[in-house]
Amino acid sequence: MPGLTSIRMTGDKLEIVNQLVLPHTTEYIEINSIEQAHDAIKSMKIRGAPAIASLASLALVFHLSQALELSPTPEYLASPEALQGHVTPILDFLYTARPTAVNLGAATRRLNKTLQSSLVSGKHARAIAEDLIAEGRLIADEDESRNRKMSKWGGDWLVEEDKRNGGSGEVLNVLTVCNTGSLATSGYGTALGLITYLHESSKLGKAYYTQTAPYHQGSRLTALELKALQIPSVMICDTMVGSLFQHHKIHAVAVGADRVARNGDTANKIGTYNAAVLAARHKIPFIVVAPISTVDLDVADGASIPIEHRPPLEACLVRGALYPPSFDSQGNKQQAQVMITPSDLDGIYNPSFDVTPAELITAIVTEKGVAVKKEGESTFDLSGIV
Numbered sequence: 001m002p003g004l005t006s007i008r009m010t011g012d013k014l015e016i017v018n019q020l021v022l023p024h025t026t027e028y029i030e031i032n033s034i035e036q037a038h039d040a041i042k043s044m045k046i047r048g049a050p051a052i053a054s055l056a057s058l059a060l061v062f063h064l065s066q067a068l069e070l071s072p073t074p075e076y077l078a079s080p081e082a083l084q085g086h087v088t089p090i091l092d093f094l095y096t097a098r099p100t101a102v103n104l105g106a107a108t109r110r111l112n113k114t115l116q117s118s119l120v121s122g123k124h125a126r127a128i129a130e131d132l133i134a135e136g137r138l139i140a141d142e143d144e145s146r147n148r149k150m151s152k153w154g155g156d157w158l159v160e161e162d163k164r165n166g167g168s169g170e171v172l173n174v175l176t177v178c179n180t181g182s183l184a185t186s187g188y189g190t191a192l193g194l195i196t197y198l199h200e201s202s203k204l205g206k207a208y209y210t211q212t213a214p215y216h217q218g219s220r221l222t223a224l225e226l227k228a229l230q231i232p233s234v235m236i237c238d239t240m241v242g243s244l245f246q247h248h249k250i251h252a253v254a255v256g257a258d259r260v261a262r263n264g265d266t267a268n269k270i271g272t273y274n275a276a277v278l279a280a281r282h283k284i285p286f287i288v289v290a291p292i293s294t295v296d297l298d299v300a301d302g303a304s305i306p307i308e309h310r311p312p313l314e315a316c317l318v319r320g321a322l323y324p325p326s327f328d329s330q331g332n333k334q335q336a337q338v339m340i341t342p343s344d345l346d347g348i349y350n351p352s353f354d355v356t357p358a359e360l361i362t363a364i365v366t367e368k369g370v371a372v373k374k375e376g377e378s379t380f381d382l383s384g385i386v
């Protein structure tokens with residue numbers, strides 16, 4: 001997205017834009033330690049499955065790059081074993097920041113694999129550190145080009161799908177949930193990337209998006225991105241999806257994902273399942289757009305996907321694009337939107353994600369192409385996708 005990126009690493013600085021205070025304030029925060037990276041992910045200063053995987057990777061890159069410059073050399077660079085004893089707990093710690101998005105785990109596992117293969121190759125500690133730095137940078141750098149490839153796959157497929165459904169494949173109206181653009185990735189986005197591709201190909205009518213309470217990824221972040229991209233768009237409240245489908249022509253729903261099970265069941269932002277059920281009711285194609293690193297073949301179906309429950313207070317705070325920016329340092333509005341007292345908090349249900357069954361999903365788009373279910377099947381077989 002022009003001007004605003006989720007993460008930037010310039011020279012000896014690693015920074016993120018604080019998404020808790022967007023769009024009212026554009027504040028970049030320096031990430032100077034593994035602990036700060038973990039906190040930024042856990043508190044959702046940075047969010048979006050690919051973006052948090054990139055930050056975790058770049059935090060290790062930053063940490064090891066700084067270490068290689070230190071004099072005297074830190075003890076953990078004295079031997080391969082010492083380095084392994086230092087890096088493994090770091091990767092384990094970063095993985096605990098948020099449980100649902102599998103990209104974070106895929107990145108830490110990939111870095112651990114680099115560590116292990118460098119160890120068995122007999123390299124000395126500094127060379128192993130350099131291998132980890134290279135792999136961590138690659139994890140972050142490859143995201144944008146992968147998103148552009150997925151977005152083209154998905155956009156071209158949707159045009160043909162609309163024609164198969166008797167449409168023109170032109171002026172396509174697409175609804176999305178949450179934020180899956182540059183602020184959720186290292187660039188271009190996933191579902192919002194598909195929308196951007198359709199716009200760039202002059203095939204888009206309008207982008208529709210839900211506010212996505214309570215964090216308001218839609219009304220704060222997707223609104224900001226669509227405005228910057230000058231894409232014609234319409235914001236709706238989360239409760240309005242059914243009415244939208246009843247009264248307006250929507251050609252597809254396109255969403256991102258935090259974890260896709262082997263059978264195609266997909267965990268994504270809360271409210272996605274609602275949209276999928278309503279899309280099925282209105283015979284609207286429902287498309288998931290996510291990199292292969294989001295597919296978790298170790299999970300057979302959605303029942304095994306851990307769903308993060310956010311602090312109850314977050315469900316009671318007001319965050320919105322038009323509210324005055326009277327946010328505290330954590331980006332929380334100073335007043336609750338409902339009348340609660342601290343003792344009421346255990347009466348708040350606040351899951352951050354829900355699971356959409358594969359039977360409600362028309363297609364799953366990755367950088368490898370578009371996966372659809374076999375005729376008569378209600379689930380996907382993604383075992384061969386990686």
Ligand SMILES: CSC[C@H]1O[C@H](OP(=O)(O)O)[C@H](O)[C@@H]1O
Pocket residue numbers: 047048049050177178179180181184185190191217255256257258268269270352
């Ligand atoms: C391409 S981002 C994937 C996914 O992450 C978002 O969740 P959060 O904002 O809590 O990190 C949302 O579920 C997106 O669809």
